Amino acid sequence: MSTQREADEAEIRQHVSKIIEGLRAKDLECLKQLYATDVVSFDVEPPLQHVGIEAKLKNWEKVFTFFQDVTYEVRDLTLTVSDDVAFGHGFGRLGGTLKNGTATSGMWVRATFCFRKIDGNWLIAHDQVSVPLDILSGKGVTDLEP
Helix, strand or coil: CCCHHHHHHHHHHHHHHHHHHHHHCCCHHHHHCCEEEEEEEECCCCCCCEECHHHHHHHHHHHHHHEEEEEEEEEEEEEEECCCEEEEEEEEEEEEEECCCCEECCCEEEEEEEEEEECCEEEEEEEEEECCEECCCCEECCCCCC
């Protein structure tokens, strides 16, 4: 018999799977259902923060303009779940086939997801994606793997 926390964790993992499915299908409507309307996203591209669901969807829309086919994978996702908030961290990699036909496996990034249970549904209230920084050169290190 599973506890409520185990059920919530399973639901959140399914939620992350829906992100993967939505990206592969290039389905902005699917993705829109996964985020809180006031989501704050710290993505790899400027500005420092993207506030609100429309800003988050614009980032995904940009991805779809560069890629003919999108792949996305998440590894080593660890979750901590409470009654109405949860957070998780792991690694993500966006890749696929670019519009010019070039295939790319992408780069691994560090990813953090923060969820809130809103009206009984787990939604992403905050996410952050980053790459390590080489302090001496001031450049991101994009060739690391989990």
